[in-house]
Amino acid sequence: MRFQLLTACLLTVLTWHAAAESFSFTVLGKNGTPIVGVKAAGNDAALAQAQRDFAAMVRAATKIEDYRGGRGWFSLTLAIVGEDNTGEAEAAMAAHQLNRDILGDEGFLLHGQSNRKFILCAYSGRGVLNGVYKILEKTLGVVPPRPQAGLDYPERVTSSASITAPCWEKPAFDLRGLSLSSSLGWPRPAMDNWMSRNLMNFPGSSPQTFAGLYPSFSQYGFRQIMGGHTFHFWVPFKEFGETHPEYWPLIHGERTKQWYQGGQLALGNPEVIDLVVQRMLAYVDKYPTIEALSFGYNDNGKDGFGWGEDPLCLALDSPNDLPKPGSKRPRTWSTRYIKASNQIIARINQKYPKMKMHVYAYHWEMMQPPDCEVNPNLIVEFAPLYKCCVHAINDPNCPRNDLLAEWLTKWTEKTPNVYMRDYYFASPYVPLVTLDSLQKDLQFFRERKMLGIRPEIIPDAPDGQNLQGRDFAVWLRPSNYYERAWDASGLRYFALVRLAWNPDEPIEEIVNLFCRSYYGAKAGSLMAQYHLACDRNMMLSGHPGEPAKLQGDAERTDFINFGMYCSCWNWAVNIRGHSHRLFLTENRKHVGAAAMPLLEPLYQARQVAYQELNLLVLDRIEKDLDLMRQYLLFHGYQLKDESKTPEFLVQPSSGAVD
Numbered sequence: 001m002r003f004q005l006l007t008a009c010l011l012t013v014l015t016w017h018a019a020a021e022s023f024s025f026t027v028l029g030k031n032g033t034p035i036v037g038v039k040a041a042g043n044d045a046a047l048a049q050a051q052r053d054f055a056a057m058v059r060a061a062t063k064i065e066d067y068r069g070g071r072g073w074f075s076l077t078l079a080i081v082g083e084d085n086t087g088e089a090e091a092a093m094a095a096h097q098l099n100r101d102i103l104g105d106e107g108f109l110l111h112g113q114s115n116r117k118f119i120l121c122a123y124s125g126r127g128v129l130n131g132v133y134k135i136l137e138k139t140l141g142v143v144p145p146r147p148q149a150g151l152d153y154p155e156r157v158t159s160s161a162s163i164t165a166p167c168w169e170k171p172a173f174d175l176r177g178l179s180l181s182s183s184l185g186w187p188r189p190a191m192d193n194w195m196s197r198n199l200m201n202f203p204g205s206s207p208q209t210f211a212g213l214y215p216s217f218s219q220y221g222f223r224q225i226m227g228g229h230t231f232h233f234w235v236p237f238k239e240f241g242e243t244h245p246e247y248w249p250l251i252h253g254e255r256t257k258q259w260y261q262g263g264q265l266a267l268g269n270p271e272v273i274d275l276v277v278q279r280m281l282a283y284v285d286k287y288p289t290i291e292a293l294s295f296g297y298n299d300n301g302k303d304g305f306g307w308g309e310d311p312l313c314l315a316l317d318s319p320n321d322l323p324k325p326g327s328k329r330p331r332t333w334s335t336r337y338i339k340a341s342n343q344i345i346a347r348i349n350q351k352y353p354k355m356k357m358h359v360y361a362y363h364w365e366m367m368q369p370p371d372c373e374v375n376p377n378l379i380v381e382f383a384p385l386y387k388c389c390v391h392a393i394n395d396p397n398c399p400r401n402d403l404l405a406e407w408l409t410k411w412t413e414k415t416p417n418v419y420m421r422d423y424y425f426a427s428p429y430v431p432l433v434t435l436d437s438l439q440k441d442l443q444f445f446r447e448r449k450m451l452g453i454r455p456e457i458i459p460d461a462p463d464g465q466n467l468q469g470r471d472f473a474v475w476l477r478p479s480n481y482y483e484r485a486w487d488a489s490g491l492r493y494f495a496l497v498r499l500a501w502n503p504d505e506p507i508e509e510i511v512n513l514f515c516r517s518y519y520g521a522k523a524g525s526l527m528a529q530y531h532l533a534c535d536r537n538m539m540l541s542g543h544p545g546e547p548a549k550l551q552g553d554a555e556r557t558d559f560i561n562f563g564m565y566c567s568c569w570n571w572a573v574n575i576r577g578h579s580h581r582l583f584l585t586e587n588r589k590h591v592g593a594a595a596m597p598l599l600e601p602l603y604q605a606r607q608v609a610y611q612e613l614n615l616l617v618l619d620r621i622e623k624d625l626d627l628m629r630q631y632l633l634f635h636g637y638q639l640k641d642e643s644k645t646p647e648f649l650v651q652p653s654s655g656a657v658d
């Protein structure tokens with residue numbers, strides 16, 4: 001039996017080799033000039049973008065301005081399986097026994113048809129884009145580090161590594177996105193390009209923004225999945241508030257008029273369900289390319305989350321929605337909400353069988369899973385508003401995250417269609433999340449077989465506010481707020497998008513790739529030391545592996561705990577707290593010495609930029625140094641401006657402060 005199996009394996013290997021030899025592929029010739037002619041086999045918008053951007057990325061890296069990807073020693077065909085007329089993409093997949101089940105929509109294959117002829121294929125335009133960017137990363141060794149930097153690399157790439165075809169990869173998660181707040185809902189090219197070039201596919205939209213956004217999605221192969229607080233959109237108070245007050249919940253014996261924040265909809269009323277279904281169907285009729293509608297409830301936090309006690313609504317609840325005796329946890333209304341959502345999507349699916357619908361598991365009362373089935377066409381956005389960002393979600397020593405991990409686990413036992421929203425910004429000067437906790441989170445999400453991630457951050461410059469000729473709005477921020485936020489957190493966001501593709505990519509490699517692409521090779525290796533040292537201190541500030549301590553003399557409960565070493569975005573995140581984490585001391589007299597191991601590689605990198613007369617790199621390093629100056633000033637230390645090594649002009653012990 002064993003012998004027969006072995007023979008079968010050998011035969012498979014032999015057949016495979018006969019069908020597909022391996023060939024070496026690269027992008028630059030010996031003299032550093034591009035040697036690839038790239039063509040798109042088909043008319044898909046993302047395929048055209050892949051062809052255009054292949055040339056643009058090579059131009060940017062090599063700074064050879066006239067490269068257009070026309071003809072070359074190597075020919076590279078970009079193709080979507082089944083859409084290339086020649087059947088070559090399908091043949092390439094077959095030669096390696098690959099198919100859609102194995103690669104998914106967004107995996108890709110680079111296949112050598114001869115030693116000079118290659119085909120890059122996938123089952124979607126987004127898959128081909130992923131392949132183009134991965135191949136360029138592996139050969140040229142740089143990727144766009146942050147939106148503001150665009151394709152502005154600090155130095156010329158003069159040689160390229162070889163890769164061996166066949167070569168295939170696929171993402172760990174189906175949904176890889178960012179939710180961009182404090183900006184307006186229309187296309188923002190700097191962010192979109194950066195996300196696409198870093199293999200993301202899910203910028204998000206809502207019924208209010210979809211019409212303005214989706215025309216820009218097709219070239220990037222972005223997913224048309226909506227989110228957001230949408231109850232007030234589907235059932236407008238302006239339209240029905242006077243004629244049908246019973247569409248809104250009964251709160252303290254009265255029909256609420258809080259239609260935007262503070263009140264939800266009376267989901268037990270069949271007329272409300274009818275109306276939502278009717279409005280949603282009309283919306284899909286108008287925009288038939290939508291993949292998922294949104295039925296996200298309104299934002300809230302008081303009056304029982306605004307769900308109300310209408311008898312028709314109460315009838316949807318389960319006795320298990322109430323807290324167990326002795327528990328500090330609130331009751332939940334998620335059963336009522338998901339039962340209503342199940343009804344709606346089932347009716348939408350009668351006309352549009354593949355349509356999906358986004359629902360929330362957002363806020364303390366609603367993160368608890370429902371006591372009912374979850375329709376497989378519902379996409380659950382798990383949104384733990386107050387998660388600790390120092391510790392991983394499944395860190396048993398984090399007193400804040402343990403109940404979130406428990407609830408998330410229970411949701412994922414009910415449905416695989418869950419993605420994570422997290423909250424990674426707080427202050428433009430302070431990074432919140434550690435690289436270590438990011439990696440552990442993503443590994444946990446993969447273990448739970450989740451759909452992916454879409455944390456809330458703010459966009460980078462230059463189009464952070466996204467005004468595009470429109471007037472400034474009161475809730476937008478001044479321009480440099482956006483830039484500052486990414487100065488402080490850009491590396492973390494970069495790591496996040498890398499880990500969404502592969503949660504096992506070593507953190508050190510991610511940091512090296514970012515630093516090489518952002519600061520250049522020589523200064524970059526010093527800046528990598530700097531960033532890794534900072535992140536290590538932030539990680540250590542969480543006292544990894546130690547049993548949790550709570551703030552004050554609080555007793556640990558089964559609900560909200562405040563861990564002494566925890567932090568999250570709404571805890572008045574500030575420079576004091578961050579600098580304690582960064583320097584690992586509360587004693588200002590010790591801060592100067594504690595800062596030195598961080599400052600030394602930073603200053604060395606700055607000297608490299610001076611020696612190379614590279615102003616772009618110098619300016620980028622100076623942004624990091626500016627943040628450091630702020631953290632140190634808080635403790636009474638001022639750095640000397642002109643010195644080549646870190647020295648203090650003023651420090652607490654000098655008597656100039658206090």
Ligand SMILES: [Zn+2]
Nearest residue numbers: 388391398566
């Ligand atoms: Zn924590």
Ligand SMILES: [Zn+2]
Nearest residue numbers: 586587588635
């Ligand atoms: Zn202090």
